[in-house]
Amino acid sequence: MSAPTWTTQELTAEHEKARKDYADLVARGLKLDLTRGKPSARQLDLSNPMLDFDGAAVDAKGTDLRNYGGLHGLPELRAIFSEALQVPVEQLLAAGNSSLELMHDAIVFALLGKVPGAERRWVEDEVTFICPVPGYDRHYGICERYGIKMVTVAMTPTGPDMDAVERLVADDPRVKGIWCVPKHSNPDGVTYSDETARRLAAMPTAAPDFRIFWDNAYAVHDLTDEPAEIADMLALCAEAGNPDRAFVFGSSSKITFAGAGVAFFGSSAANVEWWLSHTVKRSIGPDKINQLRHARFLRDAGGLREHMRQLAALIRPKFEAVDKILSAELGGTGLASWTNPTGGYFISLQVPEGCARAVVAKAKEAGIALTPAGATFPYGDDPDDRVIRIAPTFPELPEIEAAITGLAVCVRLVGTEKLLG
Structure with a gap:
């Protein structure tokens, strides 16, 4: 200006x-x-064909989706979103209609039960999160609700100011996480550079249980014919020797029906097992009928x-x-x-x-x-x-x-x- x-x-x-x-x-x-x-x-009208549900409510293996079970979510739908979210199908879970709900649960699960690599539950420490600004207000609302201290770092044209991020995580074990919207970020529209992603994956952290909350909300929401590309965060973390560092979140809420989409959680095998150990206590399985509607409507990654x-x-x-x-x-x-x-x-x-x-x-x-x-x-x-x-x-x-x-x-x-x- x-x-x-x-x-x-x-x-x-x-x-x-x-x-x-x-x-x-x-x-x-x-x-x-x-x-x-x-x-x-x-x-929303573009997704109205999903409301015309034809055929038996069974998955590719013939499982009756009208019944309980299937905590991982519908395999066919996970396969459609695996490429966009850069998560292997076996490490991607399909859940309810809100990725915000999954991010909220991830915080609560970490407060009440030790994440892989943690010495104790987060609730036993003063927890701090790094918040690149400007950013997504609902991320901050979760932290404020649970008394998590928020420290800000500036957004740059390539993502958060990584010099500032690296200083914050290096010496303070209370810094447990960072909020990231890596592609077309809210509200600046910034897409993280490969260098930013590599530094996030590899940086030394005082907290052994530090987590990147990789909210890939706009993974496929390009407005031009040349889609923005981001690095594969799970792969980078694994290569850097920090395989459990990233939680990946995504959703179809701004793809199909905003109030009746499907949310996704992806991470390392250890984190997925940890996640399921908590969700099995709170759910008998997601809405697989809605997931089937999505799978039939979108068909495959090309259809998406x-x-x-x-x-x-x-x-x-x-x-x-x-x-x-x-x-x-x-x-x-x-x-x-x-x-x-x-x-x-x-x-x-x-x-x-x-x-x-x-x-x-x-x-x-x-x-x-x-x-x-x-x-x-x-x-x-x-x-x-x-x-x-x-x-x-x-x-x-x-x-x-x-x-x-x-x-x-x-x-x-x-x-x-x-x-x-």
């Missing part, structure tokens, strides 16, 4: 224009919602890729519209910068320091609901008050255009007001 170069007279004129534009915006009485990264109705191409065709124009409008309204003003991701579900907007909360508040007054400022930081506190997360997938294109045009007005109003200070 370059500094504005207006003269005082020009700045005053810009502010007066922003005030007029904002009054006109409020008068329109908009009701637009960009708060969460939800699939649109048209995206084709489905994602259809979804990208619906989502890409919305991302393009955001970039086009922000460029037209704020480009060259020095009042904002923003990401232009090649996949995922979010765009990160940076405004002048101390302005994000005010921009979000002004947008709310004008009928445009945004994710709360600070939500992409632990405890909801962005120390610079600069980052605003834009979630363009749920509204239809005309609503996106109206919302982003209005948001730009709010940025101009708050930004010029701060400069006039």
Whole structure:
């Protein structure tokens, strides 16, 4: 973000224009919602054929899926997602509809029962997690719920600041984990470089039971014809002599039905055995009928890729519209910068320091609901008050255009007001 170069007279004129534009915006009485990264109705419609369930509810071996059992999940569906999540089928579990639920359970299981390599349960120590920022608010919510201390490191164009990460893990055995969204990260859209992944896998850690929570939420959510590639984290950990270091999570929630998808957990053989030893006490097996619906609908890894191409065709124009409008309204003003991701579900907007909360508040007054400022930081506190997360997938294109045009007005109003200070 370059500094504005207006003269005082020009700045005053810009502010007066922003005030007029904002009054006109409020008068329109908009009701637009960009708060969460939800699939649109048209995206969900692409998966409606799953509701037409034909044939016997049996797997490839003839097992009746209407009954109890099958804690590993449907083998056919695990085979479809094995390639995308970079987890061998035998080390990949298919579970319920929410990967967030699995991440929550992983924390609870580690608090209440020793993970492989641990000397004791996490609940017996003060536990610290590394949180690259900006990041995913629900990761932070899990830590806050269970009293886990969060320390932040900055995100860079290649992933978390690894110098800072390596310093944190080297000497403090209380640092037990790091949250990672390695591909098209939430909200910046960053994809981790191979070098970042290698350093995460190989770095010395004071905690023998340190875990990478590899939340590969956007593994197949590319918006271009050239998919972003990430390193195979499980393979890197094994090669570095840390085979149990990574927990891999994924889901079909932004692929098929957001409320009725399938979540996945993958890791080393030892971690999978540890996981199953806990889940067998809380479940008699996942919803295998839903998993069968998914397997029949997607068919194979190629079918998954084709489905994602259809979804990208619906989502890409919305991302393009955001970039086009922000460029037209704020480009060259020095009042904002923003990401232009090649996949995922979010765009990160940076405004002048101390302005994000005010921009979000002004947008709310004008009928445009945004994710709360600070939500992409632990405890909801962005120390610079600069980052605003834009979630363009749920509204239809005309609503996106109206919302982003209005948001730009709010940025101009708050930004010029701060400069006039």
